[in-house]
Amino acid sequence: MEAVFKAINDPSRRLLMDRLFEADGQTLTELCAYLPDMTRFGVMSHLKVLEEAGLVVSRKVGRNKHHYLNPIPIQEIYRRWISKYAEPTIGRMTAVKALAKERTK
């Protein structure tokens, strides 16, 4: 879980995850286009951190290596942290919102 938090703690890596969420299975060349100021080696290093954290899984098909977003470690964080601490709050917020809506009618 430590590796997952560390991996998420970088704007370029979060950007790569978001681009893979939009279009899964992209190659290094495709991903480099989203970070024009970064070297190919830099992007590769970020992908390595994401892979080590289990957030990205790669598959070689023919000559190309494709990168896939694996959201399960994030789901684990959700189960371990968010659902435990935030859900009662979200429940209350929704109730407050509903009440406000009712009042403004």
Place this chain on the structure above:
Amino acid sequence: MSKPVHVYQVIINAPADIVWNAIVDGDVTVQYFFGTRIDSSWEPGAAVTYAYPDGTKASEGEVLSIDPGKRLEMTFLPLWDPELTAEGAAREVWTVEDAGGATKLTVETFDIAEGGKIHTEFAGGHVYILSNLKTLLETGSSLQMTSPDGT
């Protein structure tokens, strides 16, 4: 060889044979796979179904290849929503590997049209199922949810 549409992976702190059994044993799938039981004779070409407790089929498919304990390739046609059924069967490869005392389970999906309803629904579905399976095998209980978004 086509590239997968999605690849999902989870490390489960359980022996590989327990993880494999959880994929092919209906008494286990009912606890993490939207309350459905898997059933098949597990021969290549055999039918595979996931069914609700009342016997209604949630999906049907065919075993394309199987290496017991290690790899299962099957088609998966959703039956719970006519719009999904109309999009046709997806193909899934489930792989179980030892990972230094734990087990790595990978699910690759193929033959899913981008932008289709299956494409949208399956992504969340697989994350939910695999995460649920991990919790079940590691703690002996799963979240009692019936849909991917918990509603």
